[in-house]
Amino acid sequence: MLLEDQRFLHEDLERLEQGISDRVLEDPRQIRDRLNRDHQISGFLNRIQQQSKRLLDIYNDTEGLRTKEIQSISTGDPFDQFYKQLNDIKDFHRRYPNEPVENLERAYKRKAPGEGESTTAEIDHMFTGEEAYGRFLDLTRLHEDYLNLPGVQSRRVTYLQYLTIFDHFTPPHCPIKRPEKTTDQYFNYVGNLAEYLEGFLRRTRPLENLDKTFASFDKEFEKAWETKELPGWGAEVQPVGPAAPVTEGTGEGIWCPDCEKEFKNENVYKNHLSGKKHIRAAETRKENAPSANGTTNGEVHTRSATKPSASSTAKNLKERAIAEREWRIRKYASTMETVRSDTRVNVERRQGMTERERQQELDALFAESAEPSLRPSGAADDDSDSSGDEKIYNPLKLPLAWDGKPIPYWLYKLHGLGVEFPCEICGNFVYMGRRAFDKHFNEARHIYGLKCLGITNTTLFREITVIEDALKLWDKIARDKKKEKTGGENVVQMEDAEGNVMPEKVYYDLQKQGLL
Secondary structure, three states, rough: HHHHHHHHHHHHHHHHHHHHHHEEEEEEEOOHHHHHHHHHHHHHHHHHHHHHHHHHHHHHHHOOOOHHHHHHOOOOOHHHHHHHHHHHHHHHHOOOOOOOOOOOHHOOOOOOOOHHHOOOOHHHHOOOOOOOOOOOOOOOHHHHHOOOOOOOOOOOOOOHHHHHOOOOOOOOOOOOOOHHOOOOOHHHHHHHHHHHHHHHHHHOOOOHHHHHHHHHHHHHHHHHHHHHOOOOOEEEEEEOOOOOOOOOOOOOEEOOOOOEEEEOOHHHHHHOOOHHHHHHHHHHHHHHHOOOOOOOOEEEEEEEOOOHHHHHHHHHHHHHHHHHHHHHHHHHHHOOOOHHHHHHHHHHHHHHHOOOHHHHHHHHHHHHHOOOOOOOOOOOOOOOHHHOOEEEEOOOOOOOOOOOOOOOOOHHHHHHOEEEEEOOOOOOEEEOOHHHHHHHOOHHEEEEEEOOOOOOOOOHHOOOOOOOHHHHHHHHHHHHHHHHHHHHOOOOOEEEEOOEEEEHHHHHHHHOOOOO
């Protein structure tokens, strides 16, 4: 009975639209209820697309069944067709007496929390406790995987630092070299990180057209990959020959491309060429670099071949897959910058809390989310008077905590939040408390103020807030560096009978003592 199916689909679509409009009118106070509402609306929209597709197939009538049914009803005695369909319905229910009847009116109707509907069971299993229903990121497991990557094992990167650099894949933030990125361990790491960020976006933004956004990311990656504009994945240019370039590193010493290390002294550089570490690094670099025909010492060639082998093709495909995942991670992180900053603040806040305070926060969160918080939009006017009466008593102007209430006065005094710390370099900005003052030396405002003064090395200028003092220290550092450079060039080297080289002063001191 295609006509009955057609009528049923039209009714289903209308019920779905009514269910969506009822949920849009709701005004959830808690983020969990809001996410639950959005996911329900997303499910209704997906069902509307499926039912609309079925309805279009019936209207298209490619097999002509709908036309035959209309002709059978319109021609002949209509009661014969009616009783025939009635007998079919009775026969069906006689064979299946316990078949439930679908009630579309109750299927999409919003139920009150007391009617037995588990409104947030799906949301509770969708997020971890650290994510707090999509407010923060939970990258603890990925942080452990990052610490075990080759090239990172020697560095101690805290979880707070990892939240800042997890989308940076080029030096100096990422110590992993390009050959180490082609390992299976790194491939699995970036794949898991991209998968988590994509899933987090889908869980927290169910009503957005994320597929279209992800498709635009893929198009941008294809364009950047063809033009070799991806950071860290451009054409590799490597020098061949014994001559070492002086343009790598700081540009002042001699750079060894095999060991990727800079040497200030030429004699030290020449002696290290016979070491086991350099020989092993040179062999590894030679194996990784493809050969180029017609090259001589000192020439520069790129990693390209006229007839790529199967191994090089597989390597290029793997590099492309890794670069695509890195590109996606950068894009995902840029769209979640607010969540990322909130996560850093939350981690810093939790690090300063005791176990008892953390447990109290969790209990308050669960108690608040357990209360029925759904209310229609019309109830906002009724509650306006009562909400106005709930004013927070804060005569001491204390800072507000995470729950919107003033922090205790003893905590205010403990952290010294009443002490002002002005900084002239930041434009006479005043920081409240020692913690905020110490933290601001690594923030963009202070670093920008130092760069405006012509100061590039900002690590030596902690605790300096006056412009005059900063300029004096920078001039002194420049003079000392210049003096050290000129003094090192004028050092007279002396050699004893055994061939030991030493400065002139040391040579005469040893000679006076009779040790030579």
